[in-house]
Amino acid sequence: MWAVLVAGGVFVVVSGLLPGADAREIALDRGAPVIGFLVAITILAELADRAGVFDAAATWCARVAAGSTARLFLLIAVLATATTAVMSLDTTAVLLTPVVLALAARIGVRPLPFALLVVWLANTGSMFLPISNLTNLLALQREHVSTYEFVVRMALPATVAVLVTVGYLFVLFRKDLSGRYAIPAAVRAPDGWTFWVCAAACVGLVPLILLGVAPWLAGALCAVVATAVFAVRDRSALGWYLLPWRLIGLTTGLFLVVITIAEHGLTDLLGHLMGDSPLRAVVVAALSSNVVNNLPAYLAMEPAIPVGDGTQHFAVLLGTNAGPLVVIWGSLATLLWRERCKARGVDISWRTFGLVGLGGVPLVLAASTVALLLTAQPGVTST
Numbered sequence: 001m002w003a004v005l006v007a008g009g010v011f012v013v014v015s016g017l018l019p020g021a022d023a024r025e026i027a028l029d030r031g032a033p034v035i036g037f038l039v040a041i042t043i044l045a046e047l048a049d050r051a052g053v054f055d056a057a058a059t060w061c062a063r064v065a066a067g068s069t070a071r072l073f074l075l076i077a078v079l080a081t082a083t084t085a086v087m088s089l090d091t092t093a094v095l096l097t098p099v100v101l102a103l104a105a106r107i108g109v110r111p112l113p114f115a116l117l118v119v120w121l122a123n124t125g126s127m128f129l130p131i132s133n134l135t136n137l138l139a140l141q142r143e144h145v146s147t148y149e150f151v152v153r154m155a156l157p158a159t160v161a162v163l164v165t166v167g168y169l170f171v172l173f174r175k176d177l178s179g180r181y182a183i184p185a186a187v188r189a190p191d192g193w194t195f196w197v198c199a200a201a202c203v204g205l206v207p208l209i210l211l212g213v214a215p216w217l218a219g220a221l222c223a224v225v226a227t228a229v230f231a232v233r234d235r236s237a238l239g240w241y242l243l244p245w246r247l248i249g250l251t252t253g254l255f256l257v258v259i260t261i262a263e264h265g266l267t268d269l270l271g272h273l274m275g276d277s278p279l280r281a282v283v284v285a286a287l288s289s290n291v292v293n294n295l296p297a298y299l300a301m302e303p304a305i306p307v308g309d310g311t312q313h314f315a316v317l318l319g320t321n322a323g324p325l326v327v328i329w330g331s332l333a334t335l336l337w338r339e340r341c342k343a344r345g346v347d348i349s350w351r352t353f354g355l356v357g358l359g360g361v362p363l364v365l366a367a368s369t370v371a372l373l374l375t376a377q378p379g380v381t382s383t
Helices: 002-014 020-050 053-064 069-087 089-107 111-124 134-143 147-172 192-210 215-233 245-274 278-292 294-304 310-322 332-343 350-374
Strands: none
Touching (some): 020 053, 020 069, 020 192, 020 245, 053 089, 069 089, 069 111, 069 147, 069 192, 089 111, 089 332, 111 147, 111 310, 111 332, 111 350, 134 147, 134 294, 134 310, 147 192, 147 350, 192 215, 245 278, 245 294, 278 294, 278 310, 278 350, 294 310
């Protein structure tokens, strides 16, 4: 897939479908900050995983739950939401998924509810901070709102989306969550210095972002801290493999190809479908995301939103972030999640994934859309 998108990006530029000046503007003004953050957060997440941060966090959840599968489910939900909010949905999909599945195998609980919980929260939990999802970073670029304004506006819809997600999956898998398990032993970190420094670097992202530091710079600073401790304690962990070459190519190709298609009629079509209604915007964004993937859907819809119309813009974000959970290709995070599941021997069929999505996505979108509209009332910060 990534090779096709890279080739497509080259083609639209070379063929003139996307003029060179437009391509340079897209790459430098819009693509560079997003890709810069993507590279930084990937390096930080990989090194944190190497330091044992995710494994320790998941095992801590299992020990605190004290043998109750239901309590463990809720604690993993908190962990997945926090990981998504602070380190992006792709980190949750790629690094937290195998850790949670390994824990499920170790303590003997059914992996399906926990696997679905992680991927659902990777998507529905990606609205708390600008760094939680690449679409959020793109929205900030266009609307020119501060991180504080973004957080205030999306706090309620994001919280509602997470609560409905957890409640829906808990009810759906209540039989699997009614049992007990043997409490696992505590996990010892491979190296204390790398563990605590990487954990602090992950947590440190939040205050930096809230203080207004550019996401790419905040991510780079935290990645440098993690890299420095490994340079001293374990240089074997450092290498070119840390750079997400495939994701860089895929993201760049998506930018160029989708913006070209958008300029040749797709944006006009989607703009006509959503009109000026936030509800229609959520629905169109969710449907488009399940058809073509959420990042292309956002890029195609964004130009149709009047600059300064915060409610409409956040409605599109809501649909593209929380909506793509009916088909496997709805978001890149879901595709990465499925690869990690299969690598752990957990094969979740498209049919199962789709049926769960068809039952839950309308609930999540309906409740969070109401919450979004409430934040637009007088007296509440809005854009």
